[in-house]
Amino acid sequence: MRTLSFRQAINEALHEEMARDERVFILGEDVARMGGDFGVTRGLWAKFGDRRVKDTPLSEAAILGVANGAAFAGLRPIAEIMFADFITECYDQLVNNSAKAHYMYNGQLQCPIVVRTACGAGFRAAYHHSQVVEAFFMNVPGLTIVAPATPYDAKGLLKTAIRDDNPVIFLEHKLLYDLKGDVPAEDYCLPIGEAIIRRPGQDITIVSSMKMVHEALRAAEQLAARGIIAEVIDLRTLIPYDHETIAASVSKTGRVILAFEGPQTGNYGAEIAAFLADSCFNDLKAPIKRVCSLDVPVPFAPVMEDYVLPEAADIVSAAMALIGD
Amino acid sequence: MGLSTEALLSLYYDMVLVRRFEETVDTYAKKGLIPGFLHLSIGQEACQVGAIRALKQADYKFPDHRSHGICLLAGSPRERVMAEIFGKKTGLCGGKGGSMHIADVMVGNMGNNAIQGSIMATGLGTAVAAQIKGTEQVTAIFIGDGTVGRGEFHESLNLAATWKLPIVYILVNNHYAISTHTERAHPVKDLVEMAGGYHIPGVIIDGNDVEAVYDAVTAAVARARQGEGPTLLELKTYRWQGHFSGDPAAYRPQEEVKTWKDRCPLKRCRERLLNTHQVAEAELQALERKAEEEITAMLAFTLASPDPAPADAVQHVYVGREVAGR
Numbered sequence: 343m344r345t346l347s348f349r350q351a352i353n354e355a356l357h358e359e360m361a362r363d364e365r366v367f368i369l370g371e372d373v374a375r376m377g378g379d380f381g382v383t384r385g386l387w388a389k390f391g392d393r394r395v396k397d398t399p400l401s402e403a404a405i406l407g408v409a410n411g412a413a414f415a416g417l418r419p420i421a422e423i424m425f426a427d428f429i430t431e432c433y434d435q436l437v438n439n440s441a442k443a444h445y446m447y448n449g450q451l452q453c454p455i456v457v458r459t460a461c462g463a464g465f466r467a468a469y470h471h472s473q474v475v476e477a478f479f480m481n482v483p484g485l486t487i488v489a490p491a492t493p494y495d496a497k498g499l500l501k502t503a504i505r506d507d508n509p510v511i512f513l514e515h516k517l518l519y520d521l522k523g524d525v526p527a528e529d530y531c532l533p534i535g536e537a538i539i540r541r542p543g544q545d546i547t548i549v550s551s552m553k554m555v556h557e558a559l560r561a562a563e564q565l566a567a568r569g570i571i572a573e574v575i576d577l578r579t580l581i582p583y584d585h586e587t588i589a590a591s592v593s594k595t596g597r598v599i600l601a602f603e604g605p606q607t608g609n610y611g612a613e614i615a616a617f618l619a620d621s622c623f624n625d626l627k628a629p630i631k632r633v634c635s636l637d638v639p640v641p642f643a644p645v646m647e648d649y650v651l652p653e654a655a656d657i658v659s660a661a662m663a664l665i666g667d
Numbered sequence: 668m669g670l671s672t673e674a675l676l677s678l679y680y681d682m683v684l685v686r687r688f689e690e691t692v693d694t695y696a697k698k699g700l701i702p703g704f705l706h707l708s709i710g711q712e713a714c715q716v717g718a719i720r721a722l723k724q725a726d727y728k729f730p731d732h733r734s735h736g737i738c739l740l741a742g743s744p745r746e747r748v749m750a751e752i753f754g755k756k757t758g759l760c761g762g763k764g765g766s767m768h769i770a771d772v773m774v775g776n777m778g779n780n781a782i783q784g785s786i787m788a789t790g791l792g793t794a795v796a797a798q799i800k801g802t803e804q805v806t807a808i809f810i811g812d813g814t815v816g817r818g819e820f821h822e823s824l825n826l827a828a829t830w831k832l833p834i835v836y837i838l839v840n841n842h843y844a845i846s847t848h849t850e851r852a853h854p855v856k857d858l859v860e861m862a863g864g865y866h867i868p869g870v871i872i873d874g875n876d877v878e879a880v881y882d883a884v885t886a887a888v889a890r891a892r893q894g895e896g897p898t899l900l901e902l903k904t905y906r907w908q909g910h911f912s913g914d915p916a917a918y919r920p921q922e923e924v925k926t927w928k929d930r931c932p933l934k935r936c937r938e939r940l941l942n943t944h945q946v947a948e949a950e951l952q953a954l955e956r957k958a959e960e961e962i963t964a965m966l967a968f969t970l971a972s973p974d975p976a977p978a979d980a981v982q983h984v985y986v987g988r989e990v991a992g993r
Contacts, residue, residue, distance in 0.1 A: 367799060393799055399829070403788045404822035411792015411806075414777060415727070417799065419792075438782050439789055447770035447778050448761040449983040483984050507986035582988070 343526055349519040351493035352382050352458075355500040356420065358529065360390055363418060366504060369396040369408055370422030370458075379424045380460055380519055402428050406435035409455040414443065418454050418504060426461035426475040426513065433478070440509035441484030453509045456500070462515040462553055462603060463640045463651055472640035472647075474552070474604045476580050479511060480613060486534060487580040489513040491555035493523035495578055498532030506534065513580075515552040537584035539591070543573035546661050547591040549614055550601040551577045554652065558601050561657035570665060580610060588614060589621050596627035597664045601657050606634040628664040633657050670878055672944040676954065678720060678877045679936045682712040683958040685736035686933060691962055692735070692752055692766075696912045702754050705766050706733040710875075710907035713932035714839045716740065717880025718902075721888055722775075722807055727793035729786040730779040731809035731839060732767065733906065742774035745961070746968040755972035762975040763983070775804075784810070784817030787836075791823055794832035805833045805891045807884075813844025815858050824899065828865040831896035835887040838901045839874060845910045846918035859901035867897050874902030875932040878939075905930075 346354065360366045368386060370378070374397040377384030387395040398405050402423060409419040423429050429436070436457065443451045463472035479485050486508050490496040496514070503510040540555060541562050548558040555576040562572040573591050577583055592598045598618060600611030615630045633652045641647055670678070689707045696705045708715060715736030722728060730737040738748045743759055751758025752766045759771045770778030777793065780786050790808040797804040814820055815838070827834045840858055842849050849858065862869025868890075872883045880902060887898035905927035909916035916924075940946040984990040 399822075399825060401822040401826055403819050404791055404826045407785075407788020407790070407819070407823070408792040408795050408826075411727075411777075411789040411794070412796040412799070413792065414772075414789070415793045415796030415800075417796050434782055434785055435788055438785060439780070443778070444986060445983045446760065446763055446768045447772070448759075448763045450760070450770055450772040451778070452986055454986075483990070486985075508988070 343524040345522050346493050346525040347519065348493045348496050348514070348521045348523070349380065349382055351497035351525050352500055352514065353384060354525070355497045356383060356386055357389070359501055359504045360386065360394065365416065365418045366420065367394040367396070367412070367417060368420045368422065369398055369405055371398055371400060371424050373397060373422050378422060380516065382458070382514070383422065402431035403435055406432035406440070406457070409457070410435055410439045410443065410453060413453045413455045414451045420456045420458060420504065423457060423459040425471045426459040427470045427473050429459055429475055429478070436479070436485070436509070436511070437482050441482045445484060452507050454507045456503045456510045456512050458512045458514060460516040461513050462517055463647060464517050464553070466642070466644055466647065468642040468647070469639050474513070476513065476610045477604050477608050480581070480610065484509065485581060486510045487513065488534060488578070489551045489580050490578055491518065491552050491576050493521065493525050495532060497525055498530050499534070499578065502531040502534055505531065513552065517553050534579045535582040535584060536579070537575050537577045537587040539573060539587065540576045541572065541574040543571035544595055545570045545572060546597040546599065546664060547573045547575060547595045548599045548601055548657060549575045549577065549588055549611070551580060552603065554601045554603050557652065557654045558657055560654035561661065564654065564658050565661055570661060572661065583614070585617060585621070588618065592618055592622045593625040596625055599631045599633055599657055599660050599664070601633040601652060603652065604635055605637045606632060607637050609634045631660045631664055633660050670881070672940070672946060675878065675936065675940060675944060676946065678716055678881065679933070679940060680954050680958060681716040681720070681740055682877060682933050682936060683955055684961060685712045685715060685739060687958055687962045688735060688739055688749070691966060692749065693912045695753070701752060703765050703767070705752070705912040706910065707908050707912055708733045708736055708906065710927060710931070711839060711841060711904045712736060713877035713880050713936070714837070714874045714902045714904055717877040718807065718809070718837050718884045721881050721884035722805070724774050726775050726804050726888070727777050727790070727806040728775050729777050729790045729806070729808045730769070731811055732779065732781065732783060733811065733839070734779045734809060735766065737809060738769045738771070738776055738779065741771060741776040743771040743776065746965040749965045750969045750972050753969050753972070754974065755969060756975040757968070757972040761979060783814045784819035787814065787817070787819040787823035790834060791826055791832060794827065794834045795830070797833055798830070803892050805835060805888050807835045807837055809837045809839060811844065812838065812840040812842065812849045812858060813847070813852070815853055815861065816844070824861070824865045824867070824897070827897040828867045831894065833891035833894070834897040835884060835891055836897060836899045837884065838899060839904060840901050841904050841906045843906070843910070843919065857901060859899055862899040867899060869899045869901065872900055872902050874904030875930045875935060877932060877936050
């Protein structure tokens with residue numbers, strides 16, 4: 343099988359979907375001539391031209407406004423918000439229009455947009471280029487949030503997101519762009535709402551997404567050396583999420599760590615914790631544990647950033663505490 | 668340029684209809700039969716009537732926050748506009764929208780929206796879609812003077828001017844954003860001056876003169892359709908009532924209100940019909956009665972309409988994905 347980077351996998355999905363469907367177009371800051379700040383949209387402008395690959399001014403509200411309005415008019419826009427932190431600049435469009443247009447006008451409008459955005463810390467870029475933003479959108483019915491961890495999933499899920507009739511926020515953790523993985527040459531799509539078990543186990547469940555999946559896998563490796571076999575679940579899509587896979591795993595292991603990158607208070611994992619407390623209470627042998635960032639902004643100096651972020655070692659310690667070595 | 672008598676009579680009818688419509692929903696809101704907020708456009712009828720007449724049904728319309736008249740005249744079954752405001756199942760949005768969120772996509776009404784400025788961004792998208800698809804559709808974005816303060820005002824005009832988008836911005840300046848006079852919110856007397864910064868035409872129009880509004884919007888629409896880009900129109904007018912039905916509007920001097928009531932757009936049109944067009948008084952009265960009858964029929968339809976089922980609340984959250992009810 344071919345090996346592609348996460349970046350190449352997304353780029354290939356964009357090429358294929360634009361070739362497949364005339365209605366798909368791309369807009370964002372520096373996406374056309376430059377090919378995107380992270381190089382994800384390279385080659386698209388040369389192939390599809392100004393009409394379908396558009397550089398915009400620094401106008402995130404306008405970018406999302408164009409996406410929403412064009413979607414209402416029957417097109418299938420893909421908007422790139424260069425850094426997820428900038429999504430606050432188009433929060434109104436996403437929360438009040440993308441998410442609600444289908445609902446408040448009683449199904450007359452559809453909003454089939456994809457908002458691709460680079461998120462996540464560990465890049466030494468601090469406050470305004472490092473946040474994960476899924477929790478910003480957890481209380482907004484109407485949105486779908488996709489958060490892949492591998493090149494294979496990134497390609498298959500992006501293709502599904504583009505074909506989906508709902509607004510999809512597609513999160514790309516910037517530290518994954520160079521991650522390599524197997525990606526088949528043939529056309530494939532992956533379903534929204536299905537998690538995957540990255541590593542089977544019976545002693546403890548680790549639920550995570552994006553970069554934290556890889557931290558969880560490293561942690562599982564270290565735990566295995568101590569005779570603890572962890573099951574690692576990669577959610578892949580955050581809204582909707584795969585209740586069944588999580589509940590089945592936790593019912594089996596009785597112990598769970600929710601490993602997500604954002605600050606702890608109101609972290610995405612809080613929703614999973616609430617769900618598990620409700621659905622698996624009688625199967626739990628230990629408290630539900632979250633492994634997250636500290637409740638501080640993402641700081642600049644590398645030693646401080648590393649101190650704030652969660653990593654494999656934090657998951658290992660949490661697991662040891664839960665199992666009681 | 669001077670409209671035909673027939674055309675002006677028709678515009679007059681529409682203005683009377685909007686006036687009676689607003690008076691009726693105001694009455695029923697005060698009776699407690701209409702939930703939520705109601706932003707009435709009494710005094711501003713010429714803006715809505717003149718503008719909507721200059722647009723085609725295929726054009727995209729984004730009505731502003733005070734836009735019952737636009738929704739009423741866009742081509743929808745009119746009784747369903749009233750039913751929507753009452754929150755009825757027979758409303759254009761099945762009771763999900765109400766006064767502030769009325770759409771009828773079949774006639775190009777893309778929905779009013781309760782976030783001021785939001786549609787300035789969204790309207791870019793229908794214009795971009797028309798450009799990409801190569802259709803002749805124009806996008807009309809209606810805003811109030813308060814929206815000039817929003818960041819989307821800049822983002823929208825900047826992008827529309829740069830990309831030469833087929834947009835007509837219809838800025839209905841009624842001089843107050845709730846209680847705040849434009850003079851206390853913006854540095855220019857004529858908001859249309861803002862257009863200069865984007866190198867697009869800006870035109871001031873007497874918003875109480877329905878013919879002037881119709882002519883100005885017609886010209887701006889023609890310009891947009893020919894691919895020459897956006898225009899910013901400033902329609903100077905005044906709302907007779909407070910910001911919402913029930914707002915006593917104590918923040919406005921009474922003499923100011925009186926001055927503007929003297930400039931009533933209906934009265935002006937009526938006098939023009941009587942004096943310049945030699946229409947008989949009896950004919951105008953017949954027209955006014957007809958408008959009353961149309962409102963009476965709408966009201967009967969609305970009051971006889973059922974409420975939505977409570978569980979309709981879980982429909983249309985997602986396309987093709989169910990959301991659990993209670």
